[in-house]
Amino acid sequence: xxxxxxxxxxxxxxxxxxxxxxxxxxxxxxxxxxxxxxxxxxxxxxxxxxxxxxxxxxxxxxxxxxxxxxxxxxxxxxxxxxxxxxxxxxxxxxxxxxxxxxxxxxxxxxxxxxxxxxxxxxxxxxxxxxxxxxxxxxxxxxxxxxxxxxxxx
Amino acid sequence: xxxxxxxxxxxxxxxxxxxxxxxxxxxxxxxxxxxxxxxxxxxxxxxxxxxxxxxxxxxxxxxxxxxxxxxxxxxxxxxxxxxxxxxxxxxxxxxxxxxxxxxxxxxxxxxxxxxxxxxxxxx
Numbered sequence: 358x359x360x361x362x363x364x365x366x367x368x369x370x371x372x373x374x375x376x377x378x379x380x381x382x383x384x385x386x387x388x389x390x391x392x393x394x395x396x397x398x399x400x401x402x403x404x405x406x407x408x409x410x411x412x413x414x415x416x417x418x419x420x421x422x423x424x425x426x427x428x429x430x431x432x433x434x435x436x437x438x439x440x441x442x443x444x445x446x447x448x449x450x451x452x453x454x455x456x457x458x459x460x461x462x463x464x465x466x467x468x469x470x471x472x473x474x475x476x477x478x479x480x481x482x483x484x485x486x487x488x489x490x491x492x493x494x495x496x497x498x499x500x501x502x503x504x505x506x507x508x509x510x
Numbered sequence: 511x512x513x514x515x516x517x518x519x520x521x522x523x524x525x526x527x528x529x530x531x532x533x534x535x536x537x538x539x540x541x542x543x544x545x546x547x548x549x550x551x552x553x554x555x556x557x558x559x560x561x562x563x564x565x566x567x568x569x570x571x572x573x574x575x576x577x578x579x580x581x582x583x584x585x586x587x588x589x590x591x592x593x594x595x596x597x598x599x600x601x602x603x604x605x606x607x608x609x610x611x612x613x614x615x616x617x618x619x620x621x622x623x624x625x626x627x628x629x630x631x632x633x
Contacts, residue, residue, distance in 0.1 A: 374619035375527065427523055429530070442523040448568075449618050452597025459600065467597065469520065469570055 358461045360489045360504060361385025367453030368493060368502050371446060376426045383492035383499075391490045393501045396420065397435055398480060399447040402468035407458055409486055409506030413447045419500045440472035450502060463508075483507055512540040513561035513633055518551040518577065519595070520569040524618070528564060528595060528625070535626035537633045548577025555587040562632055564616075567596040567603060575603070578610035593628060595620065 365382040372378045383391075396417035403409050415423070417435050424442040425432040432439060447470045455465045483505070490503040515532065517525045525544045532539060543558055545551035547569045554560065567574035574594060582588050594607050594615040604615050616628055 371619045374621055424523070428526055438523065441521050445521045445523050448521075449597055452599070452618060455597070456599060464600070467568060469568055 358457065360487075361387070361491060363454055363457035364450070364489060364491045364502050364504060367457065368450050368491070370453060371449045372495075375449070376423065378426060378495060381494040383494070386488075386490045386492075388488060391492055391501060393492065393499050394476070395501070396476060397439060397443055397472060397474050399440070399443040399470050399472040400480060401444075401447055401451055401470040403451065403506060404466040404468070406463040406509045407465045407506050408509070409483065409504065410480070411447060411451045411454065412480055412503045412505075413443055413450065413500065414503065415443055415500040416498055419495055419498050422496050435474055440474065444470035444472045454504070480505075512538040514541045514543065514559055515539050516543045516545060516551060516554055516558075516560045516563045518545045518548065518563060518565035518569070518574070520546050520566065522546075524566070524595075531620070531622040531625045532629070534622040535630070537626065537629060539633065548572030548574065548580065551577055552580060552584075552587075555581065555584075555590060560590055562629065563590060563592040564595050564629075565592055565612075567594055567598045567607070575606055575610065578607060578612060582611050591632060 369380050372380045395414035397420045398414045400410050400412035420439050421432040424439045427442045451467050458465050486505045486507050488505050492499045517528050519525050529542050543554045545554050549572045565574045592612045594612050597618045599617050
């Protein structure tokens, strides 16, 4: 299974369907690298055949633009609405990845997303987990969708 | 006369978007009630006249499947139709929802047209 391609297709579908935004995707990054300066990270845990987490890392300006487009209003600060909106983006991207993995015989259970605001934090994963990250461009700024996972096989 | 709709989702963003999709779909409704989980949803059903419920599955406190199960056990609300709106699309979980009375499911992400297609016949 091409995980990078699944992240690109799943993320682009969420944005085109829910926000009417056609995202530009960069090349998938396997292993380390590609980190963006993030002010908000929304993540959710994955369980069953694929264990790990999916995270969406956004600069504040991108997070506010996504939330504003979602809600049809101007968003001036990173507040609970922004945390909720980016969490829901992560949730829907994970849902699409779940479908992609299911087509390859892997069942995933999704946890409930949570969001963190700030700049002085890092997200970790299980030791030995694979990492695939894809940068996306919206309004000439970059945000990152990152999957850290371990296959049950 | 329009219908009263109950939206059940732990995401306030998603409740707003579903509500907006109902309006954009041109469906005839009077009131949109909101609940953040199954517990709140049951409270709304006990206290308001609700014609249709749209519910997420993955929620804290009481998820969509537990909500359906509890609703089915209450004679005064068990016949209110429910559609699931969720990222969960697996046959097993949607099958379980249907076995507990859900009429169908709309996959997130969705368009207003999809909402209209599924809910239009009920409105």
